[in-house]
Amino acid sequence: MISRRSICLAAAVLLALAPDAVAQRPPESPMRLLTAQGARTLPTVEVGDVEMVALEELAAVFPMTAKEDPVTRAINVQWRGQSIVLTPDQSLASAGGRLISLPAAPRRIRDRWHVPVEFIARALAPNADPRIELRKASRLVIVGNLAVPRLMVRHEAPGTQARLTIDISPPAPHTVAQQGDRLVVRFQAQAIDPTIAPFTAREFIRGVRPAPNAPELVIELGPKFGSFRTSTLPSGGALERLVIDVFPSADTTDSATPSAPAAPDLPPLVQATAAGLRTIVIDPGHGGDETGARGPGGTLEKDVTLAVARRLKAAVESRLGLRVLLTRDDDRTVPMDERAALANNNKADLFISLHANAAAGGVASGAEVFYVSLEPQGEEAKRMAEAERASMPVFGGGTRDIDIMLWEVAQARYVDQSSRLASLVAQELRRVIPMSPEPIQRGPFRVLVGANMPAVLVELGYLSNRAQEELLRSSEFPGRAAQALLGAIVRFDAAVRARADASTPLTAETASP
Amino acid sequence: MTSRRAAALAGIVLVAAVAIWVLFVGLPRWTAPPAGDPPRAAEAPEEASRRIHARLYYAAPSGARLIAVEREVEFGDTPAAQARRLMEAQLAPAPDGYASAIPEGTKLRNLYLTGSVAYVDVTGDITSGHTGGSLAEILTVYSLVNVLTENLPAVTSVQILIDGKEADTLAGHVDLRRPLQRSPQWVEDVAGGTEDDKP
Numbered sequence: 054m055i056s057r058r059s060i061c062l063a064a065a066v067l068l069a070l071a072p073d074a075v076a077q078r079p080p081e082s083p084m085r086l087l088t089a090q091g092a093r094t095l096p097t098v099e100v101g102d103v104e105m106v107a108l109e110e111l112a113a114v115f116p117m118t119a120k121e122d123p124v125t126r127a128i129n130v131q132w133r134g135q136s137i138v139l140t141p142d143q144s145l146a147s148a149g150g151r152l153i154s155l156p157a158a159p160r161r162i163r164d165r166w167h168v169p170v171e172f173i174a175r176a177l178a179p180n181a182d183p184r185i186e187l188r189k190a191s192r193l194v195i196v197g198n199l200a201v202p203r204l205m206v207r208h209e210a211p212g213t214q215a216r217l218t219i220d221i222s223p224p225a226p227h228t229v230a231q232q233g234d235r236l237v238v239r240f241q242a243q244a245i246d247p248t249i250a251p252f253t254a255r256e257f258i259r260g261v262r263p264a265p266n267a268p269e270l271v272i273e274l275g276p277k278f279g280s281f282r283t284s285t286l287p288s289g290g291a292l293e294r295l296v297i298d299v300f301p302s303a304d305t306t307d308s309a310t311p312s313a314p315a316a317p318d319l320p321p322l323v324q325a326t327a328a329g330l331r332t333i334v335i336d337p338g339h340g341g342d343e344t345g346a347r348g349p350g351g352t353l354e355k356d357v358t359l360a361v362a363r364r365l366k367a368a369v370e371s372r373l374g375l376r377v378l379l380t381r382d383d384d385r386t387v388p389m390d391e392r393a394a395l396a397n398n399n400k401a402d403l404f405i406s407l408h409a410n411a412a413a414g415g416v417a418s419g420a421e422v423f424y425v426s427l428e429p430q431g432e433e434a435k436r437m438a439e440a441e442r443a444s445m446p447v448f449g450g451g452t453r454d455i456d457i458m459l460w461e462v463a464q465a466r467y468v469d470q471s472s473r474l475a476s477l478v479a480q481e482l483r484r485v486i487p488m489s490p491e492p493i494q495r496g497p498f499r500v501l502v503g504a505n506m507p508a509v510l511v512e513l514g515y516l517s518n519r520a521q522e523e524l525l526r527s528s529e530f531p532g533r534a535a536q537a538l539l540g541a542i543v544r545f546d547a548a549v550r551a552r553a554d555a556s557t558p559l560t561a562e563t564a565s566p
Numbered sequence: 567m568t569s570r571r572a573a574a575l576a577g578i579v580l581v582a583a584v585a586i587w588v589l590f591v592g593l594p595r596w597t598a599p600p601a602g603d604p605p606r607a608a609e610a611p612e613e614a615s616r617r618i619h620a621r622l623y624y625a626a627p628s629g630a631r632l633i634a635v636e637r638e639v640e641f642g643d644t645p646a647a648q649a650r651r652l653m654e655a656q657l658a659p660a661p662d663g664y665a666s667a668i669p670e671g672t673k674l675r676n677l678y679l680t681g682s683v684a685y686v687d688v689t690g691d692i693t694s695g696h697t698g699g700s701l702a703e704i705l706t707v708y709s710l711v712n713v714l715t716e717n718l719p720a721v722t723s724v725q726i727l728i729d730g731k732e733a734d735t736l737a738g739h740v741d742l743r744r745p746l747q748r749s750p751q752w753v754e755d756v757a758g759g760t761e762d763d764k765p
Contacts, residue, residue: 144730145678145685152680154725154732339698339738346698354698389734408739411699413665414629423700489630495751496704499734499741510739512700517629 077162080104080192084170086114087244088196095194097170103157104189105167114196115177115185119166128159128166130176137176139168148176190390191246200225200242204270205398206261208252215257217272217297220398224293229283236272236281236297237264244268248398257299277301292400328553330403330546332376333369334396336500337362338408338510341386346411348522355384357525358407361513364535365405369542393503397463403474403545404508405538406500409525411517418518419489422479423510424471425464425502426495463505470507474545478509481540485533486514486524507545511538616641618648620717622656623709623753624664631754632705632712635664645720646679653677653686656713667705669695675730679721683745684714687727693736700739707740708752715748723747 077098084106086095095114097106108119108130117132130137135149139159146153153175159168173194174187183197195201205220219238221227226241245268249261259273279302286294337358339345345354359381366377378399380392396404410421464471472493479492489512501508513534514521524530618641621634639655642648653674660666669692676687688710696703711724723745727733733742740746 144727144732145680152683154685154727156731158730343738344698345738346702389738408700410701411697412629412701412705413625413667413697414627416628417630417701496700496739497741497746498700498739499743500739502741510700515699517697517699517702 076100082192084192084194085244086194086196087199087201089199089243092244098162098167100157100160100162100167104170105157105160105162106170106172107162107165107167108159109165111168111173111177115181117177121166132177133180133182135180139166146172146176149180188246191248193244193246199244201244201246202240202242203398204245204247206247206249206270208250208254208258208261210252210254210257213301215254215299217258217261217299219270219295219297220292220400221295222292222398227295229281229295229297231281234274234278236274238270238272238295238297240268240270242268245270257301272297274299329550330373330375330542332378332399332401333403333405333542334378334380334399334401335362335365336380336392336396336404336406338406338500340381340384343386346409346516348411348516348525349415349519350522350526352516352522352526354409354411354516357409357513357516357530359384360531361407361534361538364531365407365538368535368539372539373543373546389499390503392500393463393505393508396508397503397505401506402549403542404501404504404506405478406498406508406510408510408512410512410515412515413517415517415519417489418515418521419487419492420479420482420514421489421492421494421512422475422482423494423496423498423501423512424475425468425508426497427465427468427502464502464508467504467507471501471509473548474507474541475509477544477548478511478538478541481537481544482511482534484540485537486530487521620652620655621713622652623667623712624660625667625705626754628754630701632667632709632752633664633754634712634716635661637661645718646677649679649684649714649718649721650674650677652713652717653710656709657688667702667709668692669697669706671695676727682720682722684718684721684724685727686710686714686724687730690729692726693728693733696737698737703735703737703739704752706736707742707746708749711746712748712753 077100080097080099084095084097084104086093095106096110097104099105108128111117112119115132117130119128119130121128126141128139128141130139132148137146137148139146141161142158144155144158146155155169155171155175157169159166161167170187170189173185174189178185178187186195187193188195191203193201200223202225203222205222207218209216209218221240227238229236229238231237245263247261247263247270252258256275256277258278259275261270261272263269264271278299280300282298282300284296284298286296337355339355339358341355343355345358347353362379363382366379369375369377376399378395378401380395381387392406393404395401410417475493479488482488483492496510498510501510513530514525516522516525617638619636620639622637622639623632623634625631626633637655640651642651657668657672657674659670671689671691672695673689673691674686675689676685678685678687692706696706707726710726714721714724725732725745726736726742728736735742
């Protein structure tokens with residue numbers, strides 16, 4: 054008798070546990086939902102590497118209903134007169150007849166259907182009014198026309214002073230005030246979306262963090278802090294730059310008085326001429342676990358690209374005085390999206406991605422320069438972009454809307470300039486390293502598609518070819534390649550200035566098809 | 567009494583073991599997509615004789631381009647079935663004298679057609695077995711894209727999914743987030759490029 058009851062009990066317990074057999078955990082930081090009414094947490098769970106949200110939670114926030122069809126097992130979501138059909142075990146869904154792809158299939162967890170959070174951006178947002186924006190990396194879902202500026206915070210401390218640069222996009226009114234041993238930057242916005250670059254030197258500024266419940270950045274001051282000065286540099290309509298210079302107090306330095314406002318250690322805020330290039334982002338391909346191609350002698354693509362990128366950065370900084378950012382300066386994995394995003398967030402004027410190639414057979418050789426081909430993206434992408442653009446109400450000005458809309462295909466506007474850049478890079482490389490029979494080509498490269506500036510991808514040579522591997526791993530190669538790329542940047546800069554002077558469009562040289 | 571309790575305990579352990587097996591081994595196996603081959607084997611007798619001529623894509627000896635090779639592929643009675651047959655043939659080891667641009671061991675998990683877009687879901691071997699290099703990656707991608715868009719007029723673009731999920735890239739270069747159209751750019755022009763090499 055006891056035994057039968059125990060068995061039943063054990064079976065019941067195991068069955069009750071069954072839905073939890075899937076490993077799931079709450080995300081490291083919760084997703085926050087911002088509406089005109091205020092902020093709240095949107096509960097999500099991570100299943101494997103996919104973050105999921107219960108349809109029930111979404112129905113509590115958005116005017117939608119979700120029903121499971123007992124016969125077909127499909128989940129039907131009614132959303133603003135549109136029907137979104139989800140199928141268990143399938144990562145594809147149909148939204149108003151349009152097929153959308155999700156990173157994972159819907160999943161039943163504790164008796165509630167969960168969908169990947171991308172569902173918000175791909176299924177709900179295109180047909181939403183007021184608009185919905187998912188900023189997954191920033192852990193935000195924004196509903197309505199809220200001002201939630203993105204802040205890119207960087208810190209430089211070259212010895213006798215420190216500078217904090219905050220890029221605000223879109224611009225938002227702000228004030229800076231000292232409160233004891235901290236500076237508080239308060240924004241007129243519903244919330245802020247900061248990305249704070251890590252920094253090491255902490256004499257002047259110990260750290261920067263967002264205030265927990267207010268649209269404020271808190272800057273913790275260090276022991277050497279004496280005084281500060283702010284300046285604002287509007288750069289175009291979509292971005293504003295706030296610079297906070299921190300000077301030492303009189304008793305910590307004896308000679309260097311902060312009376313002279315121009316800081317000698319830091320580059321000038323505004324270049325002498327605004328027409329030319331100012332910021333360049335160099336992207337050493339691959340890195341970390343993602344090694345890229347490997348030569349027969351063991352040379353790794355990620356090492357070749359980093360060596361050239363470092364030499365190029367040094368050359369451009371010292372010879373041209375331009376600001377150069379690397380998407381990575383060591384051996385680590387950088388997600389695809391972050392590479393172009395670094396360039397976009399810093400308003401870079403050029404994006405150069407460095408790679409080394411591989412092909413079967415070990416015969417192919419020579420360097421190639423690629424610029425993006427967008428044609429294979431097809432009408433679907435364009436149609437979706439149009440549809441989303443049409444459905445979006447005004448958000449701080451018309452052109453800014455378009456910027457946001459076309460982010461995924463931002464490169465489309467720069468194809469001509471990228472083609473021009475590619476031909477300059479090919480001409481300069483040809484002087485110092487062997488080129489492939491087709492030195493300029495087009496391809497649907499992921500890293501270029503989202504770049505909102507002229508962008509090229511340079512394949513420096515073929516690691517799969519033994520002779521080429523020798524060349525690429527040689528100690529003089531990074532210097533030679535960097536010199537050629539520097540030459541191309543100088544010529545492109547000259548073309549940009551000439552165009553600004555004469556306001557004649559750059560002529561795109563046609564590449565070999 | 568002790569023996570009865572021992573029996574009860576043994577019973578619980580047995581049930582627990584069975585339940586755990588069902589949850590972690592049985593269910594995934596039963597709900598996993600069919601392996602692909604068995605159903606075909608079942609319908610093989612009458613279908614075996616029906617074949618179509620199709621162009622499959624392999625790496626050219628230079629390694630720099632694809633070449634189109636005419637081969638016979640099993641007939642499928644619907645566009646989706648034909649797409650599946652073509653893809654299975656493309657993923658099979660290359661015939662003698664040719665090299666596949668697709669990493670060995672890559673299998674077709676699923677294939678859907680929606681309108682003119684084919685969604686090709688392949689196993690993760692396509693990424694884990696990839697040698698890297700943008701050209702090698704381009705050739706892998708366009709073997710899959712071209713084999714369907716070239717042979718099936720109804721298919722104009724192909725989106726590659728990996729292990730059932732949308733993928734960013736195979737090895738860090740080609741944008742796979744959207745369907746790709748056929749690209750003759752990566753195919754070598756060979757005057758007599760078609761050959762019947764039935765062994």
